[in-house]
Amino acid sequence: MSGEKENDGPTPTEEVQLLFVRHENSIRAFIRALQPSLSDADDVLQETFLTVSRKASSFEIGTNFTAWACGIARLKVLENFRQNKRANVLSEKAIIALTEDAPSPESFKEREQALEKCIAKLPAKPRDLLWRRYSRRQSSDEMADALDMTSNAVRVALSKARVVLRDCINLQLKETKGI
């Protein structure tokens, strides 16, 4: 929602909402990295959008919006962890430590660009698995049914695909930086 001045230019709320839409991919990626459950990550993204809207007037246009929004997202992730404590998730201390060492939004952007190239290099099967898991949000069991695999084999294959992508990204970045 947006507040506005009558018949005038965009309000701070409108401006930050548009910035949010433009930088949503980076903010979403940051949240999902900390909050692996896709549905939890969606909730946190929504809460972040609302808080960003509420705090619009405190954002200085021209400064780093993604860093500002990710700062808010970080707090929302922690709130979410406290509200939905589960046995098999990381401790709050671990999450705090991770947020303190979070890569910069710029570094996320670099990795995202490298990821695109690395996905294109993947063989068809792991690429299909990633597509089912992330775009279609299929569970391991659903994927196993569809692909005639066991659920465990799906999880192992997905893990391998992520590790291959990580190594590929690291290599790409090293090459780009001439290391």
Added chain:
Amino acid sequence: MKKDKNTSDLDDMLNKYLEGSLTEEEALALSNRIEQSREVRERYWELASIHGMVEQTMQTASLQATTGRESAEPEKRPRISGLSRIKTGIAGMAIGVFSASVVWAFNLPQDKKSNQEVREIVSESFEESDVGFKGRFPTEAGKWFGEISSIPEDEIISSASGVRVAKFWDKSKAKFTYARYLIDLDEYAKPGQNQSRSVRVEASFFASNPDESSVFQIRLAAFSQEPQEVRPIWNNQEILFDQVLQHVGRNHITKPGQKSDWQRLEASIEIPPETRSLVISLGAGMVDPNGDQSNLYLDDIRVSLVDSPHAIYADNAR
């Protein structure tokens, strides 16, 4: 060798965490390692960032090219006649003031749908050519306001309904443009004692330039004040978020390179019992302020009251 084994074990644990399949003991062990070692934290981010980025990246990398499949897009709405309608899903974002409403926005319980009473209260396809939509925000209920003009369909744009469409005014590409409507809920009978009410809004959006990414937005906000009192609240950043009772929204971003077509978006809002006025705000804008211009259009808006047997989010509240 030992280091490789440790690294591989760590990767396994991190992957299990990302898949949500860690045991309690493993979660504790991984937490300890993360708390104690910066190296482990770096390793976490390297792997977890892939989990975070891969969905969007796969979509932008063109799934059709990589897998031969279509991506998870909002369904395109075909040209239709009469009242036959196609319900579509949207890949957007739902925002709620209360977390319960967020859950509801995504997970409307299926078993309650059959008992819902649905009544369409607004149907707008901008068929009248001489209507002005002056003002950015409604000063009264029951009329469209905003930065739009009714135009006839032509070779560039075919209407989604009727023979005319609303065209959003050309503005700076750095801004959203809006069409807005206020509903006075006192004009409608209250829901029954054992019913809860929500309002569903559907609208079709169109961008003329398929090479540029556009953003379409539906925002709904409920207020206890009567319609004439909402505008000053909406205009006052200091009190807006204290006064709004409920707030829901959806954004949808088109992908460059896809064929231009109407995009059907839908959003619903739970109406708190004390609600008097509901703001419907439909926005459109360009994602890249430096990109080429695209004309943005709006058509076939439907607003319905949906009364359900009991509190929709009672089962979903967290």
